[in-house]
Amino acid sequence: MSNAVASPFLLACRRQPTSVTPIWLMRQAGRYMPEYRAMRARHRFLELCKNPQAAAEVTLQPVERLGVDAAILFADILLVLEPLGVGLEFVEGEGPRIHRPLRSAADVAALPTVDVGEAVGAVFETVKLARKALAERVPLIGFAGAPFTLASYLIEGGPSREFLLTKRFMRAERRAWEALMSRLSIIVGEYLNGQIAAGAQAVQLFDSWVGTLSPSDYREFVQPWSRESIRRLTPGTPVIHFGVGTAGLLPSMKEAGGDVLGLDWRVELGPAWDRLGHDIAVQGNLDPAVLLSNVGAIRRATQSILDGAKGRPGHIFNLGHGVHQETPVENVKALVDIVHELSSR
């Protein structure tokens, strides 16, 4: 058995005791880091995602710089949608844009069949290279967007605040919505299984924007397909199930599946875990904005989260969402050290 299998991160995914609370950070490879900015000066975003050598290098940057307990594949959740022919583009400084968004049942029916392996072969290659380069130092996490979050991009055409088009589509075009969610759950399953086959030792399902929904809409329009995505995954690989603003959705997300539930900072980790039950691991949940302050504040906020977790096996430390690009690197490094120091058992 390799070192990575006995890594604190993988042990915590399985709710087994660890000598320290493992930590990794969403968007740990990103603009806040000079090494990443140097890489981005040479490659446009989409080009970087599709360049396995460069993307693997970016995947490793935070392991080397920060000493985190897991690496996460450098990619984007929308890459897998590109072969659907919806006109995916990453506009510099604005984020993703879908030039031909889905606005009708006919748009959904007209989507072409996709060979996931062919579409995202570069991502699978990144996973292979990154896993090899990590050389069992820490495990490698793969990831995908969950069906709802992917569908919301396809329908809205880009980032959204209110998700009105998506919410209208769900109700007005119920069959097309179900057909779309069903197709996406299959794509997500194949995409993650491809990453697992290529070497990913855990996977995170990002349902980033699902927190826009009421609990009853979640159960009716989302949960069956999140569950289906997770059901399709290669057994034995831990699954982290994450969303933002999900305080009211956590019990329903737990029902949909996953070994680890990602919590954002809008819940208190201790009481939230108690309510969910300790038969699931949890990941989180520092407000990434705290990293913009100072080491004293970071230390206090970290202590409070660790106190909530009570050293119970099955807590993976993380932010409640990605690292903000304005964050000083030294504060991120300090957080990793503080978590290891304060949780040392």
Next chain:
Amino acid sequence: MSNAVASPFLLACRRQPTSVTPIWLMRQAGRYMPEYRAMRARHRFLELCKNPQAAAEVTLQPVERLGVDAAILFADILLVLEPLGVGLEFVEGEGPRIHRPLRSAADVAALPTVDVGEAVGAVFETVKLARKALAERVPLIGFAGAPFTLASYLIEGGPSREFLLTKRFMRAERRAWEALMSRLSIIVGEYLNGQIAAGAQAVQLFDSWVGTLSPSDYREFVQPWSRESIRRLTPGTPVIHFGVGTAGLLPSMKEAGGDVLGLDWRVELGPAWDRLGHDIAVQGNLDPAVLLSNVGAIRRATQSILDGAKGRPGHIFNLGHGVHQETPVENVKALVDIVHELSSR
């Protein structure tokens, strides 16, 4: 005793039984309504807010068109900040802009003293005119922004997604933050008391953006000043305490005060009320996006919320946030009728 005092809305604020569940809607006077658009064609937004005759007319529009159980003053939460000299402007299609945002302790120290009565005399006049025009048909609700939400505009300079400047300021300039929140809690108290004196029969404290905070940050940086604002209010007037995305904050918001807690759609009303305790009334909580669908969907979603409330005294029906401008007026009217029909006891 006037009819309005025995109104379903005011009775529900005090958790007394009513023959139907009362309903009013946040942003019930707004762009979705032709009468409002006609008024806005003649007046710029800020000008409309400061024209008591026109603002009172807008306040009454939804009472006449929809048959809601309460009117809410037409104004903007930022009006009260104008005399602080921060350069408030409403940019057409973009929302509020503060041209000289607060970025340092010195900026806070330099804020002038404000005579609230002088600053927002026009608003108090609107309250008087609207109350008179309502002629006891339904009660009139006054409102103000809560200290955190006002502070976030002052610091960010406009609407924000992440509130990073505000969160940084709270920690980095702790004393200035407390001084600012303290001043705002006094201003909010005077502003709401002025509205009450002018005839408002209930008030809503909008802490719209407080849901961006972790529960521990809320308790440390916000709760004392929300409590202080509420403590300053003229006794006997019901207070509704509202925020968006507050699933994790509700117990702490209840502690801060108010007779009615506003819930957004991201929690289930029944279980949320059970957890809070039935010694507080609740208001909510339909997702405003449901109003973009059809009457069947509106009916089902309404039934589910009323089922959660179980006909218990102290439920005021509302949306979880304001009416979207894309909403068909007939759907809003249908919602009001459906709530009255389904809740008739």
